[in-house]
Amino acid sequence: MITVQRVAKAVGKHLTRTALKLRKALGARANRGCPACGATVVGFFRYGDNGEWGCPECGASPRERLMNWLMAQGTLTVPTDGAILHMAPNEASLVRRFAAAADYMPADLDPSRYTVPNMHRVDLMELADTDRYDLFYASHVMEHVPDDMAVLRNILRALKPGGEAWLIVPLWEKPTEDGSFAMPPRERERRFGQWDHVRQYGPDFADRIRAAGFDLEEIDAASIDVATRHFYALDDRLFRARKPGGAASR
Ligand SMILES: [Zn+2]
Structure with missing residues (x-):
């Protein structure tokens, strides 16, 4: 639209x-x-x-630069021996990094919107895998799904024990406001910033991730030293969610 x-x-x-x-x-x-x-x-x-x-x-974008910087620093490690589910893969640098994995699955609800090879159709509301992925990545996806708690539980189940979900969403400082697809698109645009968003997240997104059963670390660009942050114009916040169990670290 x-x-x-x-x-x-x-x-x-x-x-x-x-x-x-x-x-x-x-x-x-x-x-x-x-x-x-x-x-x-x-x-x-x-x-x-x-x-x-x-x-x-x-x-x-700032969030794509933040992810690359965190990987270059070694704060984040791509599980190249494992399986990665990459939703809405429109950040070319991340496709390059994740495609190095043994089992790389780029996916979207509407795969025809992407030029990435071997796209799969995945509806996160219906995601039924169990203990399959080492890494799940979704940037600016969760604000589009009808029931985000159901999707978070699906992601948790789909990850191997110790596997991680790296989630980024548009944030404001207020508490999360939920909407629905029953609202007119113009109302969703006015309230949530884009016609196909059904909610606007606040910092309490963290509470929902924990409530779904994840361990959570928040990595905010604001915590990076000023000179580095300025040089690369880093911004945004990564919600690094880990499924309990498995090896303590890799
Ligand atoms: Zn560039």
């Missing part, structure tokens, strides 16, 4: 991306970096309220 809000964001994105290319062409010093593609850049392009959102070289 095309809405005024979407068009305005897209136009703003295009304008600042063009401005960055111009600055680079005019010889501006490239003194920033992108951990997703490794490029040095003159800055990042605007998207919505975030003036430093996208990498002008690869398009990586």
